[in-house]
Amino acid sequence: xxxxxxxxxxxxxxxxxxxxxxxxxxxxxxxxxxxxxxxxxxxxxxxxxxxxxxxxxxxxxxxxxxxxxxxxxxxxxxxxxxxxxxxxxxxxxxxxxxxxxxxxxxxxxxxxxxxxxxxxxxxxxxxxxxxxxxxxxxxxxxxxxxxxxxxxxxxxxxxxx
Amino acid sequence: xxxxxxxxxxxxxxxxxxxxxxxxxxxxxxxxxxxxxxxxxxxxxxxxxxxxxxxxxxxxxxxxxxxxxxxxxxxxxxxxxxxxxxxxxxxxxxxxxxxxxxxxxxxxxxxxxxxxxxxxxxxxxxxxxxxxxxxxxxxxxxxxxxxxxxxxxxxxxxxxxxxxxxxxxxxxxxxxxxxxxxxxxxxxxxxxxxxxxxxxxxxxxxxxxxxxxxxxxxxxxxxxxxxxxxxxxxxxxxxxxxxxxxxxxxxxxxxxxxxxxxxxxxxxxxxxxxxxxxxxxxxxxxxxxxxxxxxxxxxxxxxxxxxxxxxxxxxxxxxxxxxxxxxxxxxxxxxxxxxxxxxxxxxxxxxxxxxxxxxxxxx
Amino acid sequence: xxxxxxxxxxxxxxxxxxxxxxxxxxxxxxxxxxxxxxxxxxxxxxxxxxxxxxxxxxxxxxxxxxxxxxxxxxxxxxxxxxxxxxxxxxxxxxxxxxxxx
Numbered sequence: 001x002x003x004x005x006x007x008x009x010x011x012x013x014x015x016x017x018x019x020x021x022x023x024x025x026x027x028x029x030x031x032x033x034x035x036x037x038x039x040x041x042x043x044x045x046x047x048x049x050x051x052x053x054x055x056x057x058x059x060x061x062x063x064x065x066x067x068x069x070x071x072x073x074x075x076x077x078x079x080x081x082x083x084x085x086x087x088x089x090x091x092x093x094x095x096x097x098x099x100x101x102x103x104x105x106x107x108x109x110x111x112x113x114x115x116x117x118x119x120x121x122x123x124x125x126x127x128x129x130x131x132x133x134x135x136x137x138x139x140x141x142x143x144x145x146x147x148x149x150x151x152x153x154x155x156x157x158x159x160x161x
Numbered sequence: 162x163x164x165x166x167x168x169x170x171x172x173x174x175x176x177x178x179x180x181x182x183x184x185x186x187x188x189x190x191x192x193x194x195x196x197x198x199x200x201x202x203x204x205x206x207x208x209x210x211x212x213x214x215x216x217x218x219x220x221x222x223x224x225x226x227x228x229x230x231x232x233x234x235x236x237x238x239x240x241x242x243x244x245x246x247x248x249x250x251x252x253x254x255x256x257x258x259x260x261x262x263x264x265x266x267x268x269x270x271x272x273x274x275x276x277x278x279x280x281x282x283x284x285x286x287x288x289x290x291x292x293x294x295x296x297x298x299x300x301x302x303x304x305x306x307x308x309x310x311x312x313x314x315x316x317x318x319x320x321x322x323x324x325x326x327x328x329x330x331x332x333x334x335x336x337x338x339x340x341x342x343x344x345x346x347x348x349x350x351x352x353x354x355x356x357x358x359x360x361x362x363x364x365x366x367x368x369x370x371x372x373x374x375x376x377x378x379x380x381x382x383x384x385x386x387x388x389x390x391x392x393x394x395x396x397x398x399x400x401x402x403x404x405x406x407x408x409x410x411x412x413x414x415x416x417x418x419x420x421x422x423x424x425x426x427x428x429x430x431x432x433x434x435x436x437x438x439x440x441x442x443x444x445x446x447x448x449x450x451x452x453x454x455x456x457x458x459x460x461x462x463x464x465x466x467x468x469x470x471x472x473x474x475x476x477x478x479x480x481x482x483x484x485x486x487x488x489x490x491x492x493x494x495x496x497x498x499x500x501x502x503x504x505x506x507x508x509x510x511x512x513x514x515x516x517x518x519x520x521x522x523x524x
Numbered sequence: 525x526x527x528x529x530x531x532x533x534x535x536x537x538x539x540x541x542x543x544x545x546x547x548x549x550x551x552x553x554x555x556x557x558x559x560x561x562x563x564x565x566x567x568x569x570x571x572x573x574x575x576x577x578x579x580x581x582x583x584x585x586x587x588x589x590x591x592x593x594x595x596x597x598x599x600x601x602x603x604x605x606x607x608x609x610x611x612x613x614x615x616x617x618x619x620x621x622x623x624x625x
Contacts, residue, residue, distance in 0.1 A: 006355030057505030079353025117362030292581025
């Protein structure tokens with residue numbers, strides 16, 4: 001239970017995703033389950049695709065028709081609660097925030113982790129972005145099998161586990 | 162005796178913001194700060210802040226300290242900063258006694274803003290005084306300011322935002338966080354912070370706490386146990402965990418001592434962190450011309466402390482300067498920022514605490 | 525134990541500073557407090573408690589709690605979590621309340 005151990009239920013996770021048909025293009029998935037006084041996702045979005053409004057405690061809503069999946073909000077979110085997801089054939093492709101060392105490198109295979117921290121498969125690193133604007137939150141693009149669309153959340157260094 | 166029109170005790174997020182606001186209105190001020198640098202506890206915050214743009218949302222805490230210091234430098238000719246100076250006494254004639262590098266002296270001021278912040282609370286358990294048992298803030302200081310690891314294997318006691326954030330920061334520094342314990346039945350901090358830890362494999366246990374620490378000169382292991390509905394340990398659930406450090410993150414107590422000394426009215430409001438000075442809507446204590454702001458007048462996030470500091474800077478400058486250009490618009494902006502930060506479910510405690518303060522007599 | 529690499533912070537390689545801990549010469553880095561330098565050397569016990577002589581380390585690291593007090597250059601009850609190390613500084617564990625000179 002999320003409030004007891006930090007792990008959201010499958011229903012909670014799925015409620016943050018749009019229809020899979022929309023994920024033919026990359027879209028931001030925001031797992032912000034509480035009303036927290038915070039709005040950088042809204043203000044950082046160059047496409048006005050994230051709506052919070054005047055009361056910064058309101059939970060963000062993604063307008064998938066405007067979201068381009070650019071990933072700017074992913075590195076801006078102080079709660080690291082945003083990922084970008086898309087489906088390509090039998091693969092799910094994610095952009096995730098990462099703030100640890102060592103840093104993954106393109107083409108490496110890292111452990112793909114679920115929301116409980118368990119290894120679910122391998123994930124292939126497609127790119128690593130680390131621009132100044134990201135303020136040391138790296139944006140990692142990872143590819144896993146499509147079946148892990150609702151399970152995958154982050155990566156772990158393959159040497160550590 | 163040195164004299165100044167406006168003295169601010171504490172150069173953390175509240176005190177520094179207060180000075181900047183007052184100076185931006187043309188008021189000259191003196192900040193007395195106990196440590197070597199300005200910024201208070203912001204300097205060890207490596208996470209990106211919540212809030213909105215005006216409170217530097219999405220900027221890491223230590224960067225916010227740099228931004229505030231840059232802003233202060235714009236008003237350098239109006240803001241005097243006295244570092245490494247501990248205020249040891251505050252008297253009704255608005256004289257402060259100060260110890261700086263072994264020298265003892267006094268400063269008298271017309272208006273004083275006390276922004277001393279809060280100190281880390283502690284909990285009772287056997288051998289809780291062993292070295293290696295640290296406040297979560299102490300661990301942040303050690304790691305993020307001085308680059309020294311607190312240990313290799315740590316248990317975090319407390320799942321408020323500080324406990325969760327510091328656990329994550331410990332992992333970033335390469336420390337193994339064995340688990341996070343929370344005595345309450347639910348996680349205390351933002352769930353996004355909890356999820357961030359859990360996905361990295363750190364278990365968070367609610368209704369569980371520490372009973373005892375073992376070790377001779379330093380903690381070597383701890384005994385933890387499940388708690389029942391009345392927060393009593395359940396016999397038979399004890400478990401020994403090997404650690405070389407324990408982090409205690411069980412809340413903060415406002416540092417009201419100087420205000421108690423000067424005879425300001427102090428109220429007990431648990432929602433605000435415990436003993437807090439009674440302040441008016443203008444953040445003035447029950448002693449004329451002595452103001453209080455930041456965690457001292459109610460423990461909250463640093464974002465609120467910065468806004469409250471600016472607000473108090475406005476009130477204090479108003480007292481000294483009389484009329485202020487754009488007073489109303491500055492006031493409105495700051496008030497609405499605070500309302501934004503406090504209006505959600507996480508601001509409930511603060512809202513209730515402030516209401517109690519309002520109802521608790523006149524000052 | 526120093527942090528050598530960090531994903532967010534940069535710890536520039538500070539110059540070493542020699543000081544004395546209980547009469548023995550030890551090394552810290554420029555910018556260290558006495559408490560951080562000793563901790564980096566693995567020294568967590570700083571003094572003994574006044575009555576029961578129990579081990580004392582720091583608790584708050586920002587000058588609030590007084591648990592890190594030691595005798596520094598003959599001055600007792602110095603908050604070592606706030607005091608920067610200096611070349612040749614003499615730091616001693618404090619067995620009790622400390623004596624005023």
